[in-house]
Amino acid sequence: MASELQEAICMAKQERHKNLFLNYRNLNNFPVELLKDEGLQFLQRLYMKRNSLTTLPDNLAQKLPNLIELLQSLDLSDNALQFICPEIGRLRSLRHLRLANNQLKYLPPEIGALCDLETLDVSRNVLVRLPERLHQCLSLQCLTADRNNLTSFPRQLCQLHSLNELSMAANQLTSLPLDLGRSRELQFVFVDNNVHLKGLPSYLYNKVIGCSGCGLPGQVSDRVPQPLSLSLGDVSLPLPAEVKAIGSETERVGPLEELAMRALHKRSLLPPFLLPRSLLDLLQCPLGHCHRCSQPMFTIIYPKLFPLRETALAGVHRRTTVSFVAYCCSSQCVQTFDLQQ
Numbered sequence: 230m231a232s233e234l235q236e237a238i239c240m241a242k243q244e245r246h247k248n249l250f251l252n253y254r255n256l257n258n259f260p261v262e263l264l265k266d267e268g269l270q271f272l273q274r275l276y277m278k279r280n281s282l283t284t285l286p287d288n289l290a291q292k293l294p295n296l297i298e299l300l301q302s303l304d305l306s307d308n309a310l311q312f313i314c315p316e317i318g319r320l321r322s323l324r325h326l327r328l329a330n331n332q333l334k335y336l337p338p339e340i341g342a343l344c345d346l347e348t349l350d351v352s353r354n355v356l357v358r359l360p361e362r363l364h365q366c367l368s369l370q371c372l373t374a375d376r377n378n379l380t381s382f383p384r385q386l387c388q389l390h391s392l393n394e395l396s397m398a399a400n401q402l403t404s405l406p407l408d409l410g411r412s413r414e415l416q417f418v419f420v421d422n423n424v425h426l427k428g429l430p431s432y433l434y435n436k437v438i439g440c441s442g443c444g445l446p447g448q449v450s451d452r453v454p455q456p457l458s459l460s461l462g463d464v465s466l467p468l469p470a471e472v473k474a475i476g477s478e479t480e481r482v483g484p485l486e487e488l489a490m491r492a493l494h495k496r497s498l499l500p501p502f503l504l505p506r507s508l509l510d511l512l513q514c515p516l517g518h519c520h521r522c523s524q525p526m527f528t529i530i531y532p533k534l535f536p537l538r539e540t541a542l543a544g545v546h547r548r549t550t551v552s553f554v555a556y557c558c559s560s561q562c563v564q565t566f567d568l569q570q
């Protein structure tokens with residue numbers, strides 16, 4: 230087997246292959262032959278699917294400098310990776326990265342440096358969260374994170390303006406960020422089998438969604454404590470952790486902190502005085518934008534629930550009890566919001 234491997238790598242070097250297939254090779258370690266001499270100078274796609282790799286060499290980019298310029302596709306699915314080194318961020322030509330079915334608990338934030346990345350598949354791992362810096366991957370079109378342990382989706386990732394398909398089925402999601410679906414580009418959102426998830430932002434009403442197995446009756450969402458939840462009849466719906474207050478339809482004036490944040494945001498300059506880090510982060514990336522008028526919101530929301538079973542989509546989605554939630558900036562906006570618009 231070892232000599233077969235050496236032969237394959239040697240031939241790829243000599244014949245200047247653009248693709249190298251090292252799938253199903255029973256590899257426990259990254260082959261040193263790949264890192265020797267000048268490496269593979271023409272390689273664009275490296276497939277190492279279904280092996281037993283537990284780690285990647287830290288000096289990957291250093292040893293294979295040509296990978297930085299040329300490597301577009303890296304498939305490490307079906308291995309035993311527990312950790313991805315930050316060096317991955319140096320593979321700046323990478324467009325497709327497949328890490329499905331490993332044992333990853335975290336992704337390095339440096340993955341955000343992959344500006345050309347179009348596809349990221351991290352499904353079937355044990356991820357507890359996605360890095361916020363992923364929002365810098367502005368070319369990302371397809372993000373697949375099915376079957377992990379995600380409890381939330383960073384609101385910063387709603388800024389991925391090229392993202393067309395997002396799949397997070399079979400996780401532990403309890404809520405979704407307010408702006409998810411605001412981008413016109415995002416057309417496919419699959420969150421099936423997140424049993425604690427009961428609310429979908431109203432932006433998703435006109436998209437292709439998968440939500441079967443969500444919000445099933447009898448499923449208590451106290452596994453992950455949420456600071457606030459919304460109630461309507463028998464529905465109680467956890468809100469994203471950043472929401473500090475819920476406004477009512479009869480309130481005319483918002484809280485002072487909210488008004489101050491909106492005023493500062495309009496000036497679009499960082500304030501001349503110091504703000505706590507959490508408030509600065511909020512100024513740069515608001516909690517969400519009013520589903521009626523697009524005004525940015527920072528601390529308080531005025532929500533309106535539309536149970537899916539009472540909408541025109543009732544016949545399309547079965548085995549789900551989710552509601553669409555319109556998050557608005559004021560009592561006026563919430564009163565005039567209509568799901569059909």
Ligand SMILES: [Zn+2]
Pocket residue numbers: 519520521522523524557558559562
């Ligand atoms: Zn509004």
